[in-house]
Structures are given as C-alpha cells and as structure tokens.
Amino acid sequence: MYWARHEAWDRVRSALEGSSFYKLPKVLQWFTGNIGFHHVHHIRPRIPNYNLQRAHEEVPVFQKVKPITLRKSLKSLRMNVWDEAQQKLASFRSLRTRPRASAA
Numbered sequence: 001m002y003w004a005r006h007e008a009w010d011r012v013r014s015a016l017e018g019s020s021f022y023k024l025p026k027v028l029q030w031f032t033g034n035i036g037f038h039h040v041h042h043i044r045p046r047i048p049n050y051n052l053q054r055a056h057e058e059v060p061v062f063q064k065v066k067p068i069t070l071r072k073s074l075k076s077l078r079m080n081v082w083d084e085a086q087q088k089l090a091s092f093r094s095l096r097t098r099p100r101a102s103a104a
Contacts, residue, residue: 014059022073080092
C-alpha cells in the first residue's frame with residue numbers, strides 16, 4: 001500500500017506500491033484479462049492486457065512488487081482505513097483499541 005500527501009506523492013511509487021500484483025491461478029488470470037498485473041497497467045496503461053504478464057516478466061522493477069494471493073486478499077477485506085501514523089492499512093477494530101493521540 002502507498003499513500004502520501006500531495007506534495008510528497010510520487011507517481012512511480014504510487015503505481016508500484018499503491019496498486020496490486022494479484023497472483024491468480026492461470027484460469028482466473030485468463031478470465032480476468034490479466035487484471036492481477038495492475039501495477040504494470042498503472043505504469044504503462046497503454047500495454048494491452050494480453051501483454052501485461054510479459055511486461056511484468058521482462059522489467060526487473062515490476063518483479064520487486066510483492067504479490068497478493070487469493071488467501072491474502074481475503075484477509076485484506078478487514079483492512080478498512082489508512083493509518084497515517086503507522087503508514088499501513090488498518091481495521092476499524094484496531095483503531096478503536098489504540099489509545100487516542102492528545103490534541104496539540
């Protein structure tokens with residue numbers, strides 16, 4: 001996950017870290033038109049869906065993106081909100097149990 005305020009936002013980081021590489025079984029990959037290679041699509045949206053996997057395999061920076069599996073994606077359904085202090089996704093439940101910051 002990637003999130004940054006406007007002045008610190010980086011297009012490449014946003015594409016590589018803020019969009020997913022969803023590693024799907026081949027049959028689902030075919031049915032979804034290679035949507036799992038979303039990180040490639042965000043860098044180069046004009047690459048046709050049938051070339052996204054090849055682009056991923058040929059460009060080393062794409063291979064550094066950690067894949068999300070079906071199992072991980074189901075676990076991520078509980079992540080509802082961006083925790084700016086910890087720079088990660090969090091559930092509403094985890095935010096309720098954390099002590100509140102005092103107003104400055």
